[in-house]
Amino acid sequence: MSSWSSGRRPITIAILAMGGEGGGVLADWIVAVGENAGYHSQNTSVAGVAQRTGATVYYVELYPGGRSQGDDVRREPVLSLFPTPGEVDIVIASELMEAGRAIQRGFSTPDRTTLIASTNRVYSMDEKLALGDGRVDSNTLLEAAHAGAKHFIGADFMELALAARSVISASLFGALAGSGALPFDRTGFEDAIRASGKGVDASLAAFAAGYDAAQRPAPLPLPAAPTPASGGPVAVTIGLSRPVDPAEEAATAAEKRREEQAVRDPGALVGAALQHAAARVTADFPAPARSMLLHGVVRTAVYQDTRYTDAYLDRVARFAAVERPDGPARLTTEAARHIALWMCYQDTIQVAQQKIRRRRLDGVRTEAKAAPGQLLNVREYLHPQVEEIADTLPTALGRWVAGSAWFGKAVGRLTRNGMIVNTTGIIGFTMLWAMAMFRPLRPRSLRFGREQAAIDAWLDQALAAAAIDYDLACEIVECQRVLKGYGATHQHGTESFAILLAEAAALAGRPDAAATLVRLRDAALADEDGSALQQARAELASGAPVPELSPVA
Amino acid sequence: MAERSFAHEVRKLRTGAGDTLSGEGILAVTKALLQSGVAYVGGYQGAPISHLMDVLGDAHEILEELGVYFENSASEATAAAMLAASVNYPLRGAVTFKSTVGTNVASDALANLSSGGVRGGALVIVGEDYGEGSSIMQERSHAFAMKSQMWLLDPRPNIEAIVNAVEAGFELSEASSTPVMLQLRLRSCHLYGSFTAKDNVRPPMTVKDAVENPSRQLDRIVLPPASFLHEKEKIEDRWPAAVEYITSHGLNEVLGAGTSDVGIIVQGGVYNTLNRAMELLGVSDAYGNTQVPTYVMNVTYPVVDAEILDFVADKRAVLLLEEGQPDYIEQNLNAILRRAGSDVALHGKDLLPVAGEYTATVVTQALHAFLSKYLPGTVAERPALLLPHSDPGSPFAPRVEASVVRTRPPGLCTGCPERPIFSALKLAEKETGKKHHVSADIGCHLFAINEPFNLGATTMGYGLGSAGAAALNSKDADRRTVAVMGDGGFWHNGLTSGVGNAVFNQSDQLLLVVDNAYSAATGGQDVLSSRADSALRSTKHPIEKAVRGIGVTWARTVTNTYKIGELKDLFVKALTTKEPGPKVIVAQSECQLNKQRREKPQRAKAIKEGKRVVKERFGVDADTCTGDHACIRVSGCPSLSIKANPDPMRTDPVATVLDSCVGCGVCGANAHAASLCPSFYRSDLVFNPTWRDRTLAWLRARWIGALSLGVERRADRFEPAEVN
Known part of the structure; x- marks a missing residue:
């Protein structure tokens, strides 16, 4: 008999989605197409009633022909309620990690499956929680999608759906039609959408975009990143995940062009008032570090003034002086990055300036999908603390304010529940504008003095390390990464930073100093209460090697 | 109600005789109840049978026309106790709830109901939530049927079979004066298919008739000595009557009789998975033409001794597929075979997993082991899932690094209060x-x-x-x-x-x-x-x-x-x-x-009608966000996510608010209450602005334009023409 292997079997389709994404609607559409084409169609799901955002599987079987004509046991074909590993013809995944899950569970296999997956990421909770970068490597998922399917159709179907003001189920349905994996013509699919009667035009537009996207090749995984020791230019990566979508690929390409331009025509990368600084970058710094330096030049000038930029270049120059010749200039590049970031610390003046910039308000309009000319109000949720206000004031005044119980109470009452400021209103904008106008006074503020001293101490330690251990110096510079957030989060970062520098001093001279510091820093970024760092230090003190941090538990 | 209409489903409940009705299993059950002349229905919602309650809740017109009483019970115990109406009156009644959590709550009432027995057909429809996707502890409804002695139907996952089970359930209940449980597995409830409808039937006796003609029988009340009598009745009268009905109406099925000297016994609910496994091994086809004799237990309690002995009479060995634990049926079959002195080899949990869902994978593996031992010649195919995981042809061959596929448990929705x-x-x-x-x-x-x-x-x-x-x-x-x-x-x-x-x-x-x-x-x-x-x-x-x-x-x-x-x-x-x-x-x-279900269409309508509507959503300034994600750690909103840092100098991802934001305000309130950071803003997009809006906007634009002139000019001196 052996009818299964000889092809008398249903077409099997598994949909892996998250609750609330419309996976059920997609399954219903597929059933409708199948039924209209004379296929016996069945679908099942285990969707909890309102349990949103959890991973869910919908399963459809389409059996060609209808009821039994002969003398069979059953009049209707007996269809399964589960996808069977190794026997699924089509897998549709609403997101890249769900495609990975389909492969892991054996639903998508290289001998059989057409895998249609959206390449966008919907980050899982533990990827989002990390203090640093907890994202998994999208490139690994993309590699798996290519390896785990007979035919892989990949595109950012979420983006296509949003562009059509529809939902991802519609663009994925279009991709299913466009894949040719089902023996039905396009109008059959579109009829199913029309028959459902809800948001038909938007759904059809998203369907068409998905259909077209299915004709294009899926994005390829990037080749493995070259090892940094190989010399040559530093591979540009965004975060820890190598880019997979066109937008990120374009950003990478733009960054590469910029690096070339930083060498060829650095003046074009800064404004008119910074040409002297650009010239200095060319004269005094290694080529691979120049793009980053020019970013820092602009940033420090906008943040404070050109004198501040000069101070910035002086600081980085100390690293350029000890740079390894003809290499990727990692130390100088990272110093250029982290010194600029620290020097442009986020105080109330800086936040106010960021909030009132024209391009920022334009960005908000784009994000809110405001039509040209459409009215849009922007309200900030601000919660300045007494210490933050005291920090911004000139040193003497700041000291007095910080110590004044009366002022603390008065401001505390004002800001206890936070304030909502309408940046698009006259009062709100003027307030923020006035705050930003405090900029010239910043160098006389309490915090400014404190930050500069801390920066110099950090740089002195890094330079001292550079004399004996180049890699350790790089890692000390990168420890600035833990200085982030505001209020309590920033306080925690400052404490972690102090611990890391103390450990770095103790590690200097050990062959594994740099690697150990990296692990300690990762531990510092793993949680907010510092327990991971504490544990890592305890293990270090006991002589055990600090284990590499496993993915966030 | 849930601000959600089931009008479409309700219309389907009016489908008349001979017409085809397509829908989910749970809708089919609802229709089957009306076709069976049910007089009253109650229940407590819960996955996977919520839909049944919701549809009936919206179908009050149809129910009133037919004289059917319906209520949303306060709990499963209330629902089960409601079946007391079938003790003294020939009223058909049905209640529904989620099993086994609901069955646990209801068991006091179910025990009393079963003791006195029923005159009208009493059906307890339990939506069993066992296996993947379940949100409760994993237990079997089977235990409740056994302990209170209620008959348990476990129909094949097929819409027509499920509809037939409802009708047979009422008849079996009446024939044996015993309440009947109809077990619907999770996936069967959400199974889409179709069946040929019959006309709805007005109950021959309605609740109104019963109320106006009160009746009581002292020997049906659970109090000694009647309760001792019930215990005897259960065994001497009701059980044989049930067996007689089950046998004479052929509720259980024997397929492929005489084709071989080994056989398979399967719970009805697992039948489709078994047939798929048989197809994969080349011993059955899509229309169930099996080469291995199969006994399908659409009634899993009571087990009909005579049918079992008849089935195994010409066999060397049988394999029992019984999902879940304890292995009540396997123990029962062993007792039946031993008592009868049968020497047939009974396999079950020795070849299958003791606990957990019986997926196509585990059933295929067990069936392959069983047939390889007893009928090595018949296994014609070897599906890829039988290969060892190390084989590159196995669907489980490692093709994705385990660490990049994270769990994704359900969580609170966007905007959840x-x-x-x-x-x-x-x-x-x-x-x-x-x-x-x-x-x-x-x-x-x-x-x-x-x-x-x-x-x-x-x-x-x-x-x-x-x-x-x-x-x-x-x-x-x-x-x-x-x-x-x-x-x-x-x-x-x-x-x-x-x-x-x-x-x-x-x-x-x-x-x-x-x-x-x-x-x-x-x-x-x-x-x-x-x-x-x-x-x-x-x-x-x-x-x-x-x-x-x-x-x-x-x-x-x-x-x-x-x-x-x-x-x-x-x-x-x-x-x-x-x-x-x-x-x-x-x-x-x-x-x-x-709320969104109700308000979204209203808002769209208002915008269309030219009314002033403000659409709120939240956002994060990527410049101001330092990428510490403290906001996410205090909220966990699905719309609050991360994205690659647009700042070329910084490497850690920044927080971002996705388009799915409903503007509930949690982000802003958290930023305030936890003194988080100044990155959050709310954008209020105004549709159909009034003249006051427009005048104010004009004034604001002038003022803001004037103030920002200096700011932008200063920045222009430092920033390149095109900002990267």
Whole structure:
């Protein structure tokens, strides 16, 4: 008999989605197409009633022909309620990690499956929680999608759906039609959408975009990143995940062009008032570090003034002086990055300036999908603390304010529940504008003095390390990464930073100093209460090697 | 009601004789009830049978036309007790609830119902939530059928078979004076298919007729000596009558008789999976033409001894597929075979997993092992799933690094009003510097046990959040215990089992009642405290009034949970007050899922009609965000995510608000209450602005334009023409 292997079997389709994404609607559409084409169609799901955002599987079987004509046991074909590993013809995944899950569970296999997956990421909770970068490597998922399917159709179907003001189920349905994996013509699919009667035009537009996207090749995984020791230019990566979508690929390409331009025509990368600084970058710094330096030049000038930029270049120059010749200039590049970031610390003046910039308000309009000319109000949720206000004031005044119980109470009452400021209103904008106008006074503020001293101490330690251990110096510079957030989060970062520098001093001279510091820093970024760092230090003190941090538990 | 209409499904319930009805299993059951002349229906919602209750709730016109009584029972116990109407009167009644949690609640009533037996057909439709996707502990309904001696139907996952099972269930119940349980597995409830309908039938006797003609039989009441008599009746009369009906109506099926000297015995609910496994091994086809004799138990309790002995008579060995544990059927079959002196080899849990869902994979593996031993010649195919995982042809060959595929458990929706409650509780714990034992309950609020809240240590059952904290009550402790309950659980039993108990025993606990206006986790059904008007039910009974009514003195109601700062202060007060007795906080805000379902179309309509509408959403300034993700750790909203840092100097991803944001305000309130960071903003997009809006906007644009001139000019001197 052996009818299964000889092809008398249903077409099997598994949909892996998250609750609330419309996976059920997609399954219903597929059933409708199948039924209209004379296929016996069945679908099942285990969707909890309102349990949103959890991973869910919908399963459809389409059996060609209808009821039994002969003398069979059953009049209707007996269809399964589960996808069977190794026997699924089509897998549709609403997101890249769900495609990975389909492969892991054996639903998508290289001998059989057409895998249609959206390449966008919907980050899982533990990827989002990390203090640093907890994202998994999208490139690994993309590699798996290519390896785990007979035919892989990949595109950012979420983006296509949003562009059509529809939902991802519609663009994925279009991709299913466009894949040719089902023996039905396009109008059959579109009829199913029309028959459902809800948001038909938007759904059809998203369907068409998905259909077209299915004709294009899926994005390829990037080749493995070259090892940094190989010399040559530093591979540009965004975060820890190598880019997979066109937008990120374009950003990478733009960054590469910029690096070339930083060498060829650095003046074009800064404004008119910074040409002297650009010239200095060319004269005094290694080529691979120049793009980053020019970013820092602009940033420090906008943040404070050109004198501040000069101070910035002086600081980085100390690293350029000890740079390894003809290499990727990692130390100088990272110093250029982290010194600029620290020097442009986020105080109330800086936040106010960021909030009132024209391009920022334009960005908000784009994000809110405001039509040209459409009215849009922007309200900030601000919660300045007494210490933050005291920090911004000139040193003497700041000291007095910080110590004044009366002022603390008065401001505390004002800001206890936070304030909502309408940046698009006259009062709100003027307030923020006035705050930003405090900029010239910043160098006389309490915090400014404190930050500069801390920066110099950090740089002195890094330079001292550079004399004996180049890699350790790089890692000390990168420890600035833990200085982030505001209020309590920033306080925690400052404490972690102090611990890391103390450990770095103790590690200097050990062959594994740099690697150990990296692990300690990762531990510092793993949680907010510092327990991971504490544990890592305890293990270090006991002589055990600090284990590499496993993915966030 | 859930602000969601089931009008489409209701229309299908009017399908007449000979027409085809397509839909989910649960809709088919609803239609089958009306075709069977049911006189009354009740039940308690819960996955996977919520849909049945919702459809009936919206079908009141049809029900009234037919004279069918319907109610949303207060609990499964209420629903089961409702079947008492079939004890004295020839009324067909059906109740439905989720199993096994509902069956546990109902078991007192079910036991009494089964003892006295029924005159009218009594059907208990249980939606069994076992296996992948389940949200409850894994138990079998089978145990309840056995202990109370109710017959258990487990039909094949096929719409027509399920419809037939409803009709057969009523008849079997009447033929044997015994209530019948119809077990619908999770996937069968959501199974889509079609069947040929019959006309709806008006019950020959309605509830009205019964009320107007009261009748009683003393020997049906569960009190000695009648209860001793019932025990005898069950065995001597009702069991043989059931066996007679099952056998004569062929409820169980024998397929492929005589084709071989080995066989398979399978629960009806697992039949489709078995046939798929047989197809994969080349011993059956899509129309079930099996080469291995198969006995399909569409009735899994009672087991019909004679049918089993008949089936095994010409066999060397049989394989039993019985999902779940304990292995009640396998034990039963062993007893039957031993008693009859049969030497047939019975395999079951020795070849299959003892526990867990019987997926196509495990069934295929077991069947392959069984057939390879007894009928090695028949296995024609070797599907890839039988290959060892190390074989590159195996579907399980490692093709993706395990660490990049993370778990993704369900969580609170975007805009959920329960998120700010747990944010506030987390912040209150930070402020008081004390962690508390949190006793959780069943409902969406249970998701607070996961990241990022990590609140909740146990969940003892629906409405038992407070009771679950009963023992952890100490006069000498420096803090009190926190208990959580939803409005659904509160009315289900929590008012008495929890609040009443805490008052009576002078518990010091803080009870948080999450009141989102519906029994939301089950699909948004109304409860007593629902704030919407209902034509059919009495609503708007405040929870605070109820707890004060049974003696709570410290009770506060918060009507806007999104005010995190105020809620946090209230938590601190409740955790530190010296007042004795339970402290109750009722935290009210409407379930966002239901609210959006109602308001989204209204808003779209208003915009279309030219009315002024403001659409709010939140955003994060990537420049101001430093990428520490503290906001995510205090919220966990699905719309609050991360994205690659657009700043080329910084490497860590920044927070971002996705388009799915509904503008609930939690981000902003958290930024304030937790003193997070100044990155959050709310954008208010105005549709159809008034002249006042436009004038103000014109003025503002001039003023802002003038002030920013200097700012932008200064920046232009430093920034390149095109900002990277």
